[in-house]
Ligand SMILES: [Zn+2]
């Protein structure tokens with residue numbers, strides 16, 4: 552006799568096996584040696600120092616912000632740590648600090664990406680369609696409606712960032728830290744601005760004030776940074792009302808049954824509605840243990856910034872052939888839309904999931920029939 556159980560009922564966590572070290576350690580830029588290694592390290596430091604200096608002149612408030620964030624969050628991480636024994640100077644913390652300090656300069660690229668992506672996403676079109684309805688909403692309620700709409704669009708763009716391979720290239724940078732703490736949330740590729748751009752343009756199309764839409768965007772960015780803190784705070788009653796650090800830690804967890812969940816930015820309602828909510832039952836006392844991704848990414852900021860654009864050089868010749876270039880762009884856009892469609896209408900696997908490690912070894916495998924694994928069948932214990 553068999554019964555079907557949910558993995559969330561299982562008392563033990565199902566950590567993924569450690570990432571194959573060969574994937575990370577034998578990459579060419581991770582194993583430099585001798586003089587070349589020192590030369591490239593020096594050059595890298597020089598470029599990062601120049602980026603940080605430029606950032607300081609663009610907006611030096613970020614430097615104060617980082618000190619304030621550290622002063623507020625670091626003591627909580629020490630007193631109530633999610634991962635006990637995780638040091639402030641943990642591996643690759645310098646990469647995250649470099650991302651944070653170079654933030655203003657990276658934001659210049661990000662704003663350009665937001666404008667291009669927001670315009671090309673055509674999210675402002677449904678916004679325009681909603682404009683007459685939005686005009687009828689009382690002014691006092693308008694900010695709440697705007698916030699809901701913004702969060703709803705953010706859910707979908709975040710989901711696509713994971714499940715559309717081209718978009719995942721950029722979002723993978725944010726998921727590469729294997730340690731979550733006060734600074735890891737800064738590790739974002741500037742072209743990953745897709746997460747907030749469509750929502751922002753959607754609100755503009757619907758007739759919302761640009762300032763209000765900007766406030767929502769900034770609020771979500773700050774909230775996002777807070778969600779990465781290494782704190783073990785968990786309020787059971789909050790889980791289905793608002794996103795929280797535990798919710799976002801599960802989003803980053805690299806464990807077989809948690810991948811592809813918790814896309815919500817501020818509200819978990821969309822995850823509940825579309826079957827991507829993942830919070831193990833309170834009684835199991837299960838907490839996220841492993842973070843990061845299985846695929847290779849360079850360890851340092853410059854490498855991580857360049858990595859999503861790998862292979863682009865091969866297509867440079869297209870600039871000399873505008874007709875072929877236009878056809879290539881058309882095919883690429885069509886493929887992107889097909890991937891977005893697949894992600895949007897893939898089978899929901901909200902309740903029962905297989906816990907077999909490796910069932911979601913890559914993000915590409917989230918799409919397609921393999922995305923709906925069967926529930927585990929376990930024999931009932933025979934007894935009196
Ligand atoms: Zn994500």
Ligand SMILES: [Zn+2]
Nearest residue numbers: 725736799803
């Ligand atoms: Zn995150």
